Amino acid sequence: MPPTQQSYPLGHSILPRVPADVASTRLEAFGPEGADHTSPGQRPGSPGLTAHRQTEGGGFIVRRPLPTHGLDILDPFLLIDEMGPAEYGPGEAVGAPDHPHRGFETVTYMLDGEFVHEDSAGHSGTIRPGDVQWMTAGAGIVHAEMPSSRIRKEGGRVHGFQIWINLPAKFKMTQPRYQGITAERIPKASSADGLATVRVVAGEALGASAIIDTHTPIVYQHWTLREGADVVLPLSAEHNVLVYVFGGAIRVEDRPLSDGQLGILGAGDAVHLQGAAQSSEVLLLAGVPLGEPVARYGPFVMNTEAELRQAFVDFRSGEMGAITRGARVD
Numbered sequence: 001m002p003p004t005q006q007s008y009p010l011g012h013s014i015l016p017r018v019p020a021d022v023a024s025t026r027l028e029a030f031g032p033e034g035a036d037h038t039s040p041g042q043r044p045g046s047p048g049l050t051a052h053r054q055t056e057g058g059g060f061i062v063r064r065p066l067p068t069h070g071l072d073i074l075d076p077f078l079l080i081d082e083m084g085p086a087e088y089g090p091g092e093a094v095g096a097p098d099h100p101h102r103g104f105e106t107v108t109y110m111l112d113g114e115f116v117h118e119d120s121a122g123h124s125g126t127i128r129p130g131d132v133q134w135m136t137a138g139a140g141i142v143h144a145e146m147p148s149s150r151i152r153k154e155g156g157r158v159h160g161f162q163i164w165i166n167l168p169a170k171f172k173m174t175q176p177r178y179q180g181i182t183a184e185r186i187p188k189a190s191s192a193d194g195l196a197t198v199r200v201v202a203g204e205a206l207g208a209s210a211i212i213d214t215h216t217p218i219v220y221q222h223w224t225l226r227e228g229a230d231v232v233l234p235l236s237a238e239h240n241v242l243v244y245v246f247g248g249a250i251r252v253e254d255r256p257l258s259d260g261q262l263g264i265l266g267a268g269d270a271v272h273l274q275g276a277a278q279s280s281e282v283l284l285l286a287g288v289p290l291g292e293p294v295a296r297y298g299p300f301v302m303n304t305e306a307e308l309r310q311a312f313v314d315f316r317s318g319e320m321g322a323i324t325r326g327a328r329v330d
């Protein structure tokens with residue numbers, strides 16, 4: 001989503017080209033500090049990185065734990081935006097009008113408020129609290145992500161996430177795909193003591209398996225941990241694993257992580273989460289690193305500079321399409 005009205009609607013900071021192997025280097029750099037506290041097989045935790053709060057071009061408030069200072073990518077995750085929480089007055093809510101993407105996936109998860117999505121592949125829908133929209137930009141798509149007309153007119157609370165997940169070279173030019181999953185269809189599970197609950201957007205947890213299809217193995221889970229919750233979640237050792245706290249405080253591998261902090265975990269095959277506040281909200285993300293070169297500029301994420309230049313050419317020539325609008329937007 002990058003909400004802004006600039007020539008390229010990319011609030012995302014323009015990033016230099018980053019070789020994909022930077023991600024694993026960073027993990028090693030962050031990881032060892034936690035090793036002493038870790039049981040065999042579990043993942044050492046990193047010191048928490050604090051998300052910076054910033055206002056996007058259109059006035060949208062985000063907390064962005066990734067990219068952050070000195071950390072451009074956590075392969076395969078390119079960007080994590082916590083949108084809001086923000087209380088908008090009538091006429092204040094802003095979004096991202098028509099803009100393109102190519103070469104990766106955008107995943108939107110709403111907690112409060114409503115966004116209306118429309119794209120050049122003919123998909124449209126309203127994303128309401130608890131809903132997930134998993135959009136594969138693939139070869140190219142033009143989309144608009146705007147607060148619903150009700151929120152724009154009347155104002156209201158907006159809170160959610162948008163995460164960018166890279167696609168491997170073999171899928172960068174795949175057909176665009178849209179998976180819109182309503183809140184009630186997202187599998188949920190609780191621990192036996194009821195202190196931990198999880199919404200499984202991607203991956204598996206506590207016996208629940210996601211219904212969303214992903215191009216590479218991805219874990220995307222929203223955990224709510226009560227005080228005393230204690231969960232050990234097996235996770236493939238091949239995954240890069242991130243834990244972002246957006247309410248309360250937890251312990252990850254016996255290290256504290258509080259609201260607005262991102263923890264990057266080292267090698268291991270399980271993650272140990274403990275609630276350390278009355279109630280905590282946690283996003284658990286994991287994915288197999290692609291290990292490919294990343295050429296990234298604004299809304300396009302490719303492997304080479306030449307592919308990146310071609311993406312701009314294709315967008316400008318209209319090859320990524322345009323949104324066909326009916327009389328009614330939402």
Ligand code: FE
Pocket residue numbers: 001002096099101106143145
């Ligand atoms: Fe977008």
